[in-house]
Amino acid sequence: MINLLTGIDSTSSALDAERIRMDVIAENIANANVTKDVDGKPYQRQEVVFESVLRAQQDADSPDAGSQTVQIARVQRDSRPPRMVYNPSHPDANKQGMVAMPNINIHEEMVDMIASSRSYEANLAVVKNARAMAMSALSIGRHS
Amino acid sequence: MDALSALKMVTTPPAGGLSANSMQDLAASATKSIPTAELQQLSSINSDSPLQTSGAVSAGSGASFENMLGGLVNDVAQKQASAGSAVTGLLSGQNVSLHQAMISMEEANVSFQMMVEVRNRLLDSYQELMRMQI
Amino acid sequence: MIDALFTDSDYVAAKKMLDVSLLRHQAIASNLANVETPNYKRLDVSPSFEAQLRQAVAGQDSAEIASLQPALAVDTGAISGRSDGNTVQLETEMLKLNQNTVENTLETQLVSGSLARLRLAITGKG
Numbered sequence: 001m002i003n004l005l006t007g008i009d010s011t012s013s014a015l016d017a018e019r020i021r022m023d024v025i026a027e028n029i030a031n032a033n034v035t036k037d038v039d040g041k042p043y044q045r046q047e048v049v050f051e052s053v054l055r056a057q058q059d060a061d062s063p064d065a066g067s068q069t070v071q072i073a074r075v076q077r078d079s080r081p082p083r084m085v086y087n088p089s090h091p092d093a094n095k096q097g098m099v100a101m102p103n104i105n106i107h108e109e110m111v112d113m114i115a116s117s118r119s120y121e122a123n124l125a126v127v128k129n130a131r132a133m134a135m136s137a138l139s140i141g142r143h144s
Numbered sequence: 145m146d147a148l149s150a151l152k153m154v155t156t157p158p159a160g161g162l163s164a165n166s167m168q169d170l171a172a173s174a175t176k177s178i179p180t181a182e183l184q185q186l187s188s189i190n191s192d193s194p195l196q197t198s199g200a201v202s203a204g205s206g207a208s209f210e211n212m213l214g215g216l217v218n219d220v221a222q223k224q225a226s227a228g229s230a231v232t233g234l235l236s237g238q239n240v241s242l243h244q245a246m247i248s249m250e251e252a253n254v255s256f257q258m259m260v261e262v263r264n265r266l267l268d269s270y271q272e273l274m275r276m277q278i
Numbered sequence: 279m280i281d282a283l284f285t286d287s288d289y290v291a292a293k294k295m296l297d298v299s300l301l302r303h304q305a306i307a308s309n310l311a312n313v314e315t316p317n318y319k320r321l322d323v324s325p326s327f328e329a330q331l332r333q334a335v336a337g338q339d340s341a342e343i344a345s346l347q348p349a350l351a352v353d354t355g356a357i358s359g360r361s362d363g364n365t366v367q368l369e370t371e372m373l374k375l376n377q378n379t380v381e382n383t384l385e386t387q388l389v390s391g392s393l394a395r396l397r398l399a400i401t402g403k404g
Contacts (some may be wrong), residue, residue, distance in 0.1 A: 002235055004242050007307025014311035042403070058402040063301055064349040067308035067372050070315055099262055115314065122310050123366060129379040130303065136386045137227040137243040212279075219280035242302050243386065247293060250393050255280045257400050 009055050013069035018120040020072050021048045025113050030102045035092045035103050043102040047080035063134040078103060209266070216262060220255045227252035287338040292388040294331065298323055298348045299382040303349050309366045316362035320371070322396050324351035343353060 022047050034043040050075040054066075081102045088097030230248040233240035305321040311317040323363075327348050336343040356365040 003237055003239075004356045006241065007304040010304070010307040010311040014313075018314075050312075052312045052315045052318050063297075063306045063348050064350060065283050066321055066352070068312055068318070068321075069308075069309045118312050118368065119310075119322075122313065122372060125372065126310050126375060129375055130307070132304065132379055133300070133382045133386075134242055136383050137241075137246050140243070140246040140386060140390045141253065142390075143394075143397075216279055223280060232364060241297070243296055247296075247389060247393075250390075251284055254393055254396050254400065256285065257397065258280060258283065259402050 005127065006133065007067070007126065007130060010067060011126045011130070013053075013071060014123040015127075015131060016073050017048075017050060017070050018116050018123070020075075021116045022113065022120075023050055025109055025116065028104050029106070029109050030051045030077065032102055032106065032109075034102060035099060038084050042082045042100045043104075044082075045080070045102060045104045046075055047078055048075050049073045051063070198228040213262075214267075216259055220252075220259045221249075223255040281311070286344065286392070287335070287340045287388065290340045290343045292385050293394070294343050294348075295312045296329075296385040296389060298331070299378055299385060301348050301350065302378050303375075306371060306378060309371050310368075310375070311370055313364070313366045313371070316364060317404045318364050320356045320366045321350050322353045324349050324358065326351075328387065343358060349396045374385045 010110055012067055028045050030066045033044040037043045044049075049072065052070050054069040055064075055069055068103050080105050082100040084098045087093055090099045093099050177251065178252040227245075230240050230245045234245040287310045302323050305323065309318075327346065330347075331343070331346055334346060353365070356367075358365045359367060
């Protein structure tokens with residue numbers, strides 16, 4: 001692929017990673033009240049782990065050695081225990097009237113979502129700037 | 145290269161025809177269109193006079209115009225070659241930036257225009273001299 | 279003889295700084311891509327190279343300027359405002375992004391202008 005936009009590897013990897021993170025957050029919010037997941041237990045919050053990766057085709061001598069892309073290393077389950085809520089009328093209440101609700105805190109999810117979308121917007125701005133630079137390069141030989 | 149063939153067209157080709165890709169032939173033919181005797185005369189005028197021709201002209205003996213033209217053509221060929229390799233590098237995804245490729249191409253263009261103008265001026269002055277001799 | 283057209287130190291400096299601004303954009307792209315990665319340290323053009331470039335430009339030595347090779351390095355002056363050791367600050371990075379783009383446009387104009395002037399000098403018209 002012709003390399004016309006500088007740094008596009010890093011930026012596109014970040015856009016992918018942030019989108020996946022948004023999906024995970026959306027799933028958490030949607031399942032915030034699921035007391036019986038497919039395995040019979042309450043839904044367990046999922047979270048993403050980012051890691052940075054040295055860009056694939058670098059050799060040590062090229063000037064951009066050291067620049068990194070990002071990827072989602074894994075999506076893991078939050079190991080915190082479910083919240084116990086007193087609700088005897090709930091169909092899944094136990095003998096003491098306590099229901100095991102998923103360990104999801106809406107405020108936490110909202111903060112994560114804002115951080116994720118800020119990062120996404122920032123990377124969009126990077127692409128926009130790369131494109132502006134490429135367009136100004138194309139006008140180098142232009143006669144009036 | 146289409147621009148080169150334009151240059152060829154305005155230079156009187158020798159009877160045997162030109163080989164399409166050789167810029168050396170181009171230089172040789174440009175000087176051949178000026179008869180050798182005249183060329184010698186021009187060169188001796190050049191080495192006598194206190195006036196200097198522009199640029200890096202080799203020591204004023206015999207075929208200094210030929211040398212200058214040859215050197216010029218070589219330089220321009222080099223510039224064209226590096227522009228070509230920059231564009232190839234860009235298109236094949238190697239580590240050439242768009243800016244580098246555009247600058248290389250524009251430098252090659254300017255060099256080529258320089259050569260065309262030098263050629264025009266040389267021919268103009270030769271024709272001027274021819275008119276004076278009668 | 280042709281090379282003499284392109285050895286003006288301002289022109290060579292503008293070309294080199296154009297390369298540097300592209301490299302800096304790559305560093306900023308890497309930084310903003312990794313703004314959420316734990317323990318990522320921000321990158322920038324290495325300060326030793328910057329110092330060399332400034333000296334060479336001040337000395338107006340075209341050969342010297344052309345021979346310099348820019349490189350990226352970890353920014354050792356950046357501190358982490360977060361618990362995960364990541365030293366990228368979003369706002370600062372965005373500012374640098376915009377500033378770098380303007381610098382790139384400036385260098386492109388300088389180079390383009392020099393070439394246009396050469397063309398004018400050679401042919402007498404644009």
